Amino acid sequence: MVDLQSQYAKIKNDVDPSIEEVMNTATFINGPKVHEFQKNLENYLDVKHVIPCANGTDALQIAMMGLGLKPGDEVITADFTFAATVEVIALLQLTPVLVDVDPVTFNIDVNAIKNAITPKTKAIVPVHLFGLVANMDEIMELAQERNLYVIEDNAQAIGANYTHKDGSKSKAGTIGHVASTSFFPSKNLGCYGDGGAIFTNDDNLAHTIRGIVNHGMYERYHHDVVGVNSRLDSIQAAVLDAKLPHLDTYNSARRNAARKYSEAFKDHPKITIPTGKDVCKGICDTCDCHVFHQYTLNLKNVDRDALVSHLQANNIPCGVYYPIPLHKQKAYKDEHYNEADFTVTNQLVQSVISLPMHTELEDDQIDYITNRVLEFINNNA
Numbered sequence: 001m002v003d004l005q006s007q008y009a010k011i012k013n014d015v016d017p018s019i020e021e022v023m024n025t026a027t028f029i030n031g032p033k034v035h036e037f038q039k040n041l042e043n044y045l046d047v048k049h050v051i052p053c054a055n056g057t058d059a060l061q062i063a064m065m066g067l068g069l070k071p072g073d074e075v076i077t078a079d080f081t082f083a084a085t086v087e088v089i090a091l092l093q094l095t096p097v098l099v100d101v102d103p104v105t106f107n108i109d110v111n112a113i114k115n116a117i118t119p120k121t122k123a124i125v126p127v128h129l130f131g132l133v134a135n136m137d138e139i140m141e142l143a144q145e146r147n148l149y150v151i152e153d154n155a156q157a158i159g160a161n162y163t164h165k166d167g168s169k170s171k172a173g174t175i176g177h178v179a180s181t182s183f184f185p186s187k188n189l190g191c192y193g194d195g196g197a198i199f200t201n202d203d204n205l206a207h208t209i210r211g212i213v214n215h216g217m218y219e220r221y222h223h224d225v226v227g228v229n230s231r232l233d234s235i236q237a238a239v240l241d242a243k244l245p246h247l248d249t250y251n252s253a254r255r256n257a258a259r260k261y262s263e264a265f266k267d268h269p270k271i272t273i274p275t276g277k278d279v280c281k282g283i284c285d286t287c288d289c290h291v292f293h294q295y296t297l298n299l300k301n302v303d304r305d306a307l308v309s310h311l312q313a314n315n316i317p318c319g320v321y322y323p324i325p326l327h328k329q330k331a332y333k334d335e336h337y338n339e340a341d342f343t344v345t346n347q348l349v350q351s352v353i354s355l356p357m358h359t360e361l362e363d364d365q366i367d368y369i370t371n372r373v374l375e376f377i378n379n380n381a
């Protein structure tokens with residue numbers, strides 16, 4: 001699904017010296033590299049504060065702790081996402097409220113959010129799924145109206161640009177009150193181990209969060225709040241700082257690959273290609289609202305699992321993200337959920353398939369993949 005070896009081979013001359021610097025100075029924790037990367041990412045995103053931490057799951061948890069959410073507070077998020085999002089809500093003894101997604105963008109459905117708001121609702125967590133930014137203008141409007149926090153789960157969309165209704169642009173993860181991201185190796189900006197970060201433009205919240213990531217300390221050995229130990233180590237920061245200047249090129253390479261896939265699949269009656277905002281589909285030359293963390297097709301009248309087997313038999317990796325709706329997971333079942341409220345997610349888990357997507361895809365690889373997909377679909381009517 002990804003090719004991190006070829007990617008590393010091309011940037012070895014940037015990455016190795018950056019890591020060596022950490023080795024030679026033995027500044028493994030909170031070294032200068034962490035601070036440098038933090039500043040460079042703040043500039044890249046045009047956000048006031050980046051707080052690095054140990055991974056994307058911690059980032060979400062710490063963001064929620066920073067906002068002072070309390071047990072019993074309801075947090076609305078998407079039913080169709082990676083489990084980390086709902087996991088931290090439950091861990092903090094907040095009440096997860098899962099809602100359905102939009103059938104076209106796969107992102108959280110704003111009307112479903114509206115219907116799920118109660119007097120106990122405190123926050124909304126939109127996930128920019130597969131690299132496409134959720135409908136942030138409407139989500140922020142709703143949040144303002146109902147006095148709710150918005151926490152963007154930006155683990156899959158770093159570098160994506162969101163175009164507001166007025167035409168201005170913001171980077172994903174800088175629109176809500178706070179955002180989290182992950183630097184897991186296969187993410188769009190990945191390190192060589194675990195890593196994550198929290199972003200915010202709110203000075204007070206940033207201060208609170210800087211203490212939380214460091215055992216609740218604002219002054220050495222004074223523990224004012226219950227915190228955690230969550231650090232981005234200096235070697236990972238060194239890798240990320242070397243890779244950050246390549247992020248836009250990497251995201252363009254992903255969009256190019258997506259464009260080639262979509263060229264092959266468009267207009268097929270059984271295949272819906274990934275779609276961004278109505279017209280641009282996220283893959284036009286000027287738009288960068290979709291950074292294709294995954295390239296995901298939605299199939300109609302195709303035996304998806306047989307296609308998975310066919311691709312595997314042809315040495316093509318593929319993935320089903322996600323095969324089970326969160327509301328049906330043992331850990332997150334709740335008697336209050338009504339199946340009729342999850343028609344889209346319940347359908348998507350049966351009909352989506354994600355194809356290889358990374359920065360090193362060659363045209364002949366894409367041709368091979370699209371041919372194998374189409375031959376299966378056209379021969380199995």
Ligand SMILES: *Cc1c(COP(=O)(O)O)cnc(C)c1O
Pocket residue numbers: 055056057058081082084085127153155156181182183184194195196
């Ligand atoms: C990867 C991911 C996370 C978790 O990140 P980790 O660094 O693996 O903890 C959270 N949310 C989403 C949507 C993700 O894709």
